Amino acid sequence: MTVSRTGWRRLRVAAISFAVAVGGAVVAAPPDAHAGLPAVPAGWTQVYGEDFNGAAGSGLNTGNWLYDLGHGYPGGAANWGTGEIENMTNSTQNVYLDGSGNLVIKPIRDGAGNWTSGRVETQRTDFAAPAGGKLRLEGRLQQPNVSGAAAAGYWPAFWTLGAAARGTGASGWPGIGEIDLMEDINGRSSEFATLHCGVAPGGPCNEYTGLGSGERACGGCQTGFHTYAMELDRSTSPEQIRWYLDGNNFFTVNANQVDATTWNNATHHGFFMILNVAIGGSFPGAFGGGPTGSTVSGVPMIVDYVAAYTAGGGGGGGGGGKAVKNANGLxxxxxxxxxxxxxxxxxxxxxxxxxxxxxxxxxxxxxxxxxxxxxxxxxxxxxxxxxxxxxxxxxxxxxxxxxxxxxxxxxxxxxxxxxxxxxxxxxxxxxxxxxxxxxxxxxxxxx
Missing domain, CATH: 2.80.10.50 (Trefoil (Acidic Fibroblast Growth Factor, subunit A))
Structure with missing residues (x-):
C-alpha cells in the first residue's frame, strides 16, 4: 500500500496537484461482472486465475485464499502499521461472493461507531517473474462507489507483498518488496501505483512514500469495472515494473533507479496478492482525513477476477522438468x-x-x-x-x-x-x- 499496511510507514508526505469533482455519496448497484476469466494474452501462460464464482453470500475458497484478521499481522505492528482503524474479519457480512461472479469487500460501521471490513490474501506466495522472463498480475474491479464527505477515510486497494512477509509479520518491509497495483483514498476517483523497497525511512526508494506514480485520474473507476495490472519484466535491460489501467501503461519504474541489491531484494522472488478495504489511516489523512460522522457505511469494493501470468524465461510450466506429486495431490x-x-x-x-x-x-x-x-x-x-x-x-x-x-x-x-x-x-x-x-x-x- 502507498502508506504501508505491513507495519512501518506512517505518512505520505506530499499531496499531488490533482483536480477532482467533489460531490455527495453515490451508491449504485454494481455493473454486470465480466463473463469469466479473460482470454490469456498472446505470449503469456496463465499460472493462476480466480473468477469468484460461488453461491450468493458464501465465503471465499480457503484453499486459494486466507483471511487477515484483526488489526495487524501476528507479531506485526498495530493497525497494520498505517493507523487504519477497522477490524478485519472473515464474516460474510464483510467479505462474500455475490452469486454473479464477484467478490465483495464491504466496510461496515456499527451503532457504536466501530468499523469492520475485509482483507484477503492468496494462499500462493510464488507469483514470480522467471529469470529472463515476465510476470503479469491483473485484476478487474470497481472501487467503492462513494465520494465527497461520505467517502472520507475509505481506502480500497489491490496490491502485493514479497513472499517473505508471510508468517513474519512483514518484519522485513520494505526491503522484501511491495507492489501496489491500485489504491484510492477518500473516493477521489483516482488511483496510485507504487513500488516500495529498500529501507525506511528514506533510503533509495524514498520511503515511506516509495517510488510512485502520484495520483492519477481514474474516471468512472467508482461507477464501473476497470482493469488494473502490473508487469515485472526481467527480459529487458534495465528490468522494469510497468503499471496499466485498462491496458494503458501509465507508469514505469526502471531497475537502474535504485542499486542492484535493493532491486533484486524487492523483485527477484515470489509475491502474494492482497485485496482489502481499509478505513482511516495516514494515507487518507494526507488527503483530508477520515472517517467522520458523514462517512457512509457499507459501500463495497467489488472484484470480478484476479489472474497471474508468466512469459519467457522458462516460466509458466517450462524449464524442462516435471512435477513431483504426493499421494495427497500436492x-x-x-x-x-x-x-x-x-x-x-x-x-x-x-x-x-x-x-x-x-x-x-x-x-x-x-x-x-x-x-x-x-x-x-x-x-x-x-x-x-x-x-x-x-x-x-x-x-x-x-x-x-x-x-x-x-x-x-x-x-x-x-x-x-x-x-x-x-x-x-x-x-x-x-x-x-x-x-x-x-x-x-x-x-x-x-x-
Missing part, C-alpha cells in the same frame, strides 16, 4: 520460487511454475530444480530433519532413490522423503522420516 515445491541456499522445500498446490519443475538426474539419485538440488538440512539423519534447496554437491544429503513403492529413499539417513503427518496444508516443509510405505511417502517420478 506437489513438491520450492517456497516462493526462491533460489537461495536453505530455501525450504514444501508441499504446495500444483501450479506448473518453475519451482515445481523437477528433474531426476546424476544416475537417477538426485532431485534438481531451479539449478540446485533437494538437500537434507545440515546433512542430518534424524527423523524430522527438514528438506531444503542447496547447491548440488554430490553429498549423501542429496541422494534420493525413487523406489517401487513411490518413496524417495536416502541411504545416508536410512530414511525417506516424507510429508509431515500426511499434511494437506500448502506450505508445509517436507522432511525425512522412517520409511513406512504409507501415502505421505508416496511421490511420483518426474519423467
Amino acid at each position: 506437489c513438491l515445491d520450492v517456497r516462493s520460487s526462491g533460489t537461495a541456499n536453505g530455501t525450504p522445500i514444501q508441499i504446495y498446490t500444483c501450479n506448473g511454475t518453475t519451482a515445481q519443475q523437477w528433474t531426476y538426474v546424476e544416475a537417477g539419485t538426485t532431485l534438481h530444480v531451479l539449478g540446485k538440488c533437494a538437500d537434507i538440512s545440515g546433512g542430518g539423519t534424524a527423523n524430522g530433519t527438514k528438506i531444503q534447496l542447496w547447491d548440488c554437491n554430490n553429498t549423501g544429503a542429496q541422494v534420493f532413490i525413487h523406489r517401487a513403492d513411490g518413496s524417495y529413499y536416502n541411504p545416508q539417513s536410512n530414511r525417506c522423503l516424507d510429508d509431515p503427518a500426511g499434511s494437506t496444508t500448502p506450505g508445509t516443509q517436507v522432511q525425512i522420516w522412517d520409511c513406512n510405505g504409507q501415502s505421505p511417502q508416496n511421490w511420483t517420478l518426474p519423467v
Whole structure:
C-alpha cells in the first residue's frame, strides 16, 4: 500500500496537484461482472486465475485464499502499521461472493461507531517473474462507489507483498518488496501505483512514500469495472515494473533507479496478492482525513477476477522438468520460487511454475530444480530433519532413490522423503522420516 499496511510507514508526505469533482455519496448497484476469466494474452501462460464464482453470500475458497484478521499481522505492528482503524474479519457480512461472479469487500460501521471490513490474501506466495522472463498480475474491479464527505477515510486497494512477509509479520518491509497495483483514498476517483523497497525511512526508494506514480485520474473507476495490472519484466535491460489501467501503461519504474541489491531484494522472488478495504489511516489523512460522522457505511469494493501470468524465461510450466506429486495431490515445491541456499522445500498446490519443475538426474539419485538440488538440512539423519534447496554437491544429503513403492529413499539417513503427518496444508516443509510405505511417502517420478 502507498502508506504501508505491513507495519512501518506512517505518512505520505506530499499531496499531488490533482483536480477532482467533489460531490455527495453515490451508491449504485454494481455493473454486470465480466463473463469469466479473460482470454490469456498472446505470449503469456496463465499460472493462476480466480473468477469468484460461488453461491450468493458464501465465503471465499480457503484453499486459494486466507483471511487477515484483526488489526495487524501476528507479531506485526498495530493497525497494520498505517493507523487504519477497522477490524478485519472473515464474516460474510464483510467479505462474500455475490452469486454473479464477484467478490465483495464491504466496510461496515456499527451503532457504536466501530468499523469492520475485509482483507484477503492468496494462499500462493510464488507469483514470480522467471529469470529472463515476465510476470503479469491483473485484476478487474470497481472501487467503492462513494465520494465527497461520505467517502472520507475509505481506502480500497489491490496490491502485493514479497513472499517473505508471510508468517513474519512483514518484519522485513520494505526491503522484501511491495507492489501496489491500485489504491484510492477518500473516493477521489483516482488511483496510485507504487513500488516500495529498500529501507525506511528514506533510503533509495524514498520511503515511506516509495517510488510512485502520484495520483492519477481514474474516471468512472467508482461507477464501473476497470482493469488494473502490473508487469515485472526481467527480459529487458534495465528490468522494469510497468503499471496499466485498462491496458494503458501509465507508469514505469526502471531497475537502474535504485542499486542492484535493493532491486533484486524487492523483485527477484515470489509475491502474494492482497485485496482489502481499509478505513482511516495516514494515507487518507494526507488527503483530508477520515472517517467522520458523514462517512457512509457499507459501500463495497467489488472484484470480478484476479489472474497471474508468466512469459519467457522458462516460466509458466517450462524449464524442462516435471512435477513431483504426493499421494495427497500436492506437489513438491520450492517456497516462493526462491533460489537461495536453505530455501525450504514444501508441499504446495500444483501450479506448473518453475519451482515445481523437477528433474531426476546424476544416475537417477538426485532431485534438481531451479539449478540446485533437494538437500537434507545440515546433512542430518534424524527423523524430522527438514528438506531444503542447496547447491548440488554430490553429498549423501542429496541422494534420493525413487523406489517401487513411490518413496524417495536416502541411504545416508536410512530414511525417506516424507510429508509431515500426511499434511494437506500448502506450505508445509517436507522432511525425512522412517520409511513406512504409507501415502505421505508416496511421490511420483518426474519423467
